Amino acid sequence: MRLRDIKKDWMINKAVYFMALPMLIYFIIFNWLPIGGMMLAFEEYSSRGGTLGSQYIGFQNFVDFFATSYLARIFRNTIVISLMSMAINFPAPIILALLLNEMENQLYKKVIQTVSYMPYFISTVVICGIIKDFVANDGPITYALYNMGVISTRQDLLTSGLAFRFFRPIFVISNAWQSTGYGSIIFLAMLSSVDQELYEAAKIDGAGRWKQTLHVTIPGILPIIMLMLIMQVSSLLNVAMEKILLLYAATNYEVSDVIMTFVYRSGLQQGRQGYATAVQIFNSLISMALLLISNSVSRKVSDFSLF
Amino acid sequence: MPTSQLNLTNNIDVSKLSQGRGNSIRDTPARKVFKVFNYIFLLALGLVCLVPLWHIAMLSFSNPTLIQRNTGLVLWPLGLAPFSGGQVNQQTGVPLTATLAGYQVVLSNAALIRGYANTIFYVGAGCFLSILFGAVGAYCVSRKNTLFMMPLLAVIMVSMFFNGGLVPTYMVYKGLGMVNTRWSLILNGMLNIMNIIILMTAFRGLPDGLEESAQLDGAGHMTMLFKIALPLCKASIAVIALFYAIGKWNDYLQAAIYVNGKRALYPLQLIIRDILTQPTSPTGMEVDIASSIGPANEGRALVEYTTIMFSTVPLLCFYPFIQKYFVKGIMIGSIKG
Structure with a gap:
């Protein structure tokens, strides 16, 4: 690339570069500046000094974090909640898609689909309001559990001592309730693009519906299944905090406090900006490692990888 | 070749699904x-x-x-x-x-109505600016004969994989003096690299001849973008706007982070959060309940239910009409990976 080429390019495309300016500025300010701002993790933040002028303290924030008992607690909670979510929320949409796919009555199928997507579009705040109502001491779920003998006293499942047993199941099951239908959309679309001739061929070979599903349908959607699995494994530590912030209480942090809620509380409510950033950086590093590991495992096992 | 297997655009007509899988043979x-x-x-x-x-x-x-x-x-x-x-x-x-007393209380509550107005403002203004700047940016990176647009795209693509995280991002908004202003909520997530790439792909899919003939007729970049490219990519724009609007409408966390200190700026979801989670919320609710239902401890639950309905039903009314776009949106999003 010579200087003359650059000059020529500038002459022709000057207007385009000016038009791109707002976008560039936006990403520099709201994406690159915060990345630079991660140096907060190595500082004792003071509002007078700001991000640039605060006292540099090396790895002290990380050392502090490793020395507390919070480390074990928030990692345990995050990983347990994530694994529980994965155990339910990963297979559920696939199973729903397969069942919908077998439904021959198109109208029935359409109605079920429409109804099952709906909860996904209700706001987190309202969902949590509904959850709280259902598991309050006079709520239908509490009542049902009491009648079945699962719990011996009718108490609020989220705020009483029962939260130690029920917080995580409530969180995970309500997630499944909200997102299974929506999650099945992508699998249904993949199912519809499986080559129909493969089914004909399987039928000629004497495969029944179940064998067809096993040997044609599932291999057909395997790439998207693997993609989803890689995504889920790599976000193992990123349990969304929106819902947890609304559902948990200080009395049950032992089972409910996750990394992101911890970062939120320490960084924005307790004014420990440096410390919170350090926790988040640590979290990001592990997430990245998980992504790389799951990607290479997937490449070995199923020949599918993101990169 | 993994990417080719992910090509979802060929045949996504879900209704044709189970045809050809042998209804002719009698069921076992x-x-x-x-x-x-x-x-x-x-x-x-x-x-x-x-x-x-x-x-x-x-x-x-x-x-x-x-x-x-x-x-x-x-x-x-x-x-x-x-x-x-x-x-x-x-x-x-x-x-x-x-x-119907619960609805009376909710409809006469000033805080809730203001929350509604704020949310409509955030969704409307945010959506407009997001599409406007997103389209301009996408148009620029979709230009093929430029030297520096690809490097520039790489610079902004970083945001797909790395971001500063909660606190450093907050500190930037704070440094700009935008915390507790409407700007923080409008600028937050205004440009999104995913949407820019989706629009860029749509613009690149337009026939080259279109641009040439427009240039011959003396059209500048702005004319080309707003009079020719945008109208032809209406479907992509609609999907992006829809997802942005639903996300913004339902979001409470960004507001809880960025306008926490100023009740007058609270969007609907934050007001609802306060009503649902705080026994005595500073929204004037208690007074309203006492005056029109009776004892506040009794009316409280009723008002919580009506609040939920009041905030959810309008969105669910649109739901049947916009449902088909969800499927389309998911497809567009997942082609990108």
Whole structure:
């Protein structure tokens, strides 16, 4: 690339570069500046000094974090909640898609689909309001559990001592309730693009519906299944905090406090900006490692990888 | 070649799904059992999705005293005559009937109405600016004969994989003096690299001849973008705008982070959060309840249900019409990976 080429390019495309300016500025300010701002993790933040002028303290924030008992607690909670979510929320949409796919009555199928997507579009705040109502001491779920003998006293499942047993199941099951239908959309679309001739061929070979599903349908959607699995494994530590912030209480942090809620509380409510950033950086590093590991495992096992 | 297997655009007509899978052959007994099971299971699933919402809807019309006594699922308004009429308050002898009082309180609550107005503003202004700047940016990176647009795209692509995280991002907004202003909520997530790439792909898919003939007619970049490219990519724009609007409408966390200190700027979701989570919220709710329902401790639950309905029903009314775009949106999003 010579200087003359650059000059020529500038002459022709000057207007385009000016038009791109707002976008560039936006990403520099709201994406690159915060990345630079991660140096907060190595500082004792003071509002007078700001991000640039605060006292540099090396790895002290990380050392502090490793020395507390919070480390074990928030990692345990995050990983347990994530694994529980994965155990339910990963297979559920696939199973729903397969069942919908077998439904021959198109109208029935359409109605079920429409109804099952709906909860996904209700706001987190309202969902949590509904959850709280259902598991309050006079709520239908509490009542049902009491009648079945699962719990011996009718108490609020989220705020009483029962939260130690029920917080995580409530969180995970309500997630499944909200997102299974929506999650099945992508699998249904993949199912519809499986080559129909493969089914004909399987039928000629004497495969029944179940064998067809096993040997044609599932291999057909395997790439998207693997993609989803890689995504889920790599976000193992990123349990969304929106819902947890609304559902948990200080009395049950032992089972409910996750990394992101911890970062939120320490960084924005307790004014420990440096410390919170350090926790988040640590979290990001592990997430990245998980992504790389799951990607290479997937490449070995199923020949599918993101990169 | 993994990417080619992910090509979802070929055939996504879900309704054509089960054709060609042999309805002609008579079903085996096992297949018949499965079919019955499938009908019942999917019906149960549909009910599980609907019933909680129905329960809340029915409670929002119920009698506050009966709500206090109730413990199970509610399938019709408590105190509505044909279903469960006839109960009276033992002290006063007043019959306990279904009521619209909850809606009166909600509709006359200034904080809620202001929240609604704020949300509409954030969604409207945010959507407009997001599409405007997103389209301009995408148009620029879609230009093929430029030297520096690809490096520039790489610079902004970083945001797909790395971001500073919660606190450093907050500190940037704070440094700009935008915390507790409307700007923080409008700028937050205004440009999104995913959307820019989706629009860029759409613009690149337009025929080259179109641009040449427009240039011959003396069209500048702005004319080309707003008069030619945008109208031809309406579908992509609609999907992006829709997802942005739904996300913004439902979001409470960004508002809780960025405008936490200023109640006048609270969007609807934050007001609802306060009503649902804080026993005595500074929204004037208690006064309203006491004046139109009776004892605040009784009216409280009723008002919570009506608040939920008040905030959710308008969105659900649009839901059947916009549902088809969700499928399209998911497809567009997932082609990108």
